[in-house]
Amino acid sequence: MSSTRRDPLVGDVVDGRYQVLARVARGGMSTVYRALDLRLDREVALKVMHEHLAEDPALVHRFEREAKTAARLSHPHVVAVLDQGHTVGPEGDVIAYLVMEFVPGRTLRAVLREQAPLSPARALRLLRPVLDGLAAAHRAGLVHRDVKPENVLVRDDGRVTVADFGLARAATGHTSAGQAVLGTPAYLAPEHILGEPSDARADVYAVGIMAFEMLTGRQPYTADTALQVAYRHVNERVPVPSTLTPGLPERIDDLVLWCTEPDPADRPADATVLLEAVDRLLAELGPVTNGADGANREDEAPTTVLPPVALTAALPTTRGAHAAVGPETGHETQPKTEPEPETEQAPAPSQRQARRAARRPALTLGAGRLRAFAIGLAVTLLLTGAALLLGWGLGSGGLTRAAAPPEGGAAAAPVLSDLRGAPAPR
Missing domain, CATH: 3.30.200.20 (Phosphorylase Kinase; domain 1)
Structure with missing residues (x-):
């Protein structure tokens, strides 16, 4: 206390x-x-x-x-x-x-400190009432905008409730006009950080970050300052949870990646859509035996006011390739007129690979090819410069007379030395 x-x-x-x-x-x-x-x-x-x-x-x-x-x-x-x-x-x-x-109990943060990482079934069963409460709020036109473990309360009898509606939305509207961002950086959606309009999908993003933390025992982005954490939310993608907790089902990975897409259009439309996906996964995973009850509430991790941030880097342009594909069926997440088949279809391998490839930290799709091209170009310049120097030296009667290289030699020498990490010749 x-x-x-x-x-x-x-x-x-x-x-x-x-x-x-x-x-x-x-x-x-x-x-x-x-x-x-x-x-x-x-x-x-x-x-x-x-x-x-x-x-x-x-x-x-x-x-x-x-x-x-x-x-x-x-x-x-x-x-x-x-x-x-x-x-x-x-x-x-x-x-x-x-x-x-007044809720007697403790926060989800206290539960995670003691028990994380949680099993997939336990994590989903803790998230389900959170999504149920958020879905009711979204239907009423209310967006939380500060979903985090400190605002999820686990009562002594095991019930889970969401707290802090009202204040977060009011303060967010105020600070947006003042060119600042109010919230907890570890759970802020990219559009919120950039000062763009945010809606229920910002809450979905925060739930995805919470799910990642529950499954892995750590947040996806850490840094020395809140500003650096916010920058990573905008310019990187959340890693695949199973890379930190081996053995997690692919469907669990896909659920987290779906929630944390950088483009809001690629996420579940609201908590109701995500709740339906969680219910399907829970039906597959079966009951959980661990209890969720606790004892005392812990201190609240501070919601932070970030200064004006000039985050001009664009969000990954490859996000549209799997925009409307949910993790649970591989179909578009729009309402269907026909009932879903009893045997759910897994996402196509190309879609899953694209989504997972985009989750390599600090590396967007295509960056590997660009790096290979840059290395190839550097090697070509290196060999060309070496050939020019050697040809000039032989034509002048030896390398000892290379005090005044002709045009082209002076430009090639710095390239050669820079690539090798040595100082350029005078």
Whole structure:
């Protein structure tokens, strides 16, 4: 549990109703507290926006509007939003808050720290309620935009719920206008990082990254800074999970690669489409025996505000080759008028090979041929330069008279020395 030391809000009563008992987690946008609703005598989770965000009236207005939308979403796998508002603190600062049901348990992050990598069946069974909750939100026109293990809660009784609807979307809309990107870089979709419009498919991408982490025990992209992680999301493709966890079924690999396509048009349209694919895979894998229950909630990994990023590198142009092919049938993911056959057809080898070849880190399709061409050209220049030097030296009576090479020799010598890694002759 997070320390409550030096937190001035602990012990105070917010808006005359919510007595702050303890701090639970702190992120990049807000701090979550365990509080007591004095009016209804029940424990709640109180999420308070950071002061620098709450000072913007436009952001507070959008936050309140999105919170009202999230409050209308009633689903067993979504943490219920109970109240929202803003008030003035004892020091004159604005306190914008969101009240949610308090979930006894722990985060998916805590589960992964202890148990990752998970078996395919266990991972899918943890993801299924997440997708069920996201599907309900997507049908209501609500996009989470900050799906990550810290926002997935595993209750003490084993139920899984998604938290933090409302705040993420409000803050994202605000920071997009300010030329910044708000979110957790490890799970951000490329279009979100580039400041392009994002929709339910951005949530699908984040679920794919979570699935990769659950299956391999690590995130696909790591770097020293959040900016470097974001850059890799735009310019690289998620590796095949089985390269890190040998023995994973190909269908599991294909599911992760499908979710994490860099072009949103190539991913499942929303969580409902992905949920159907997961259900089919679960039917094949059978029941899982491991439990998912936990004990205490862990601190929230911070949601990060990235500075303006000039990520001008284009997304891989080969992504359209397998744009509409899902991992579960090898057919287009558009609705069908005829029922699917009982025996599902696997994706064509060429489609699967193209998708997997595109997942070699920092190497797009065709890069190998270009590199071979460059090496061949360099060798040709090397041999040509050597022939010119040798011919000039013999024609001048020996190599000892090569102090003033003719035209062409001076240009060839640096090429020769550069390729060998030695300094060019003077």
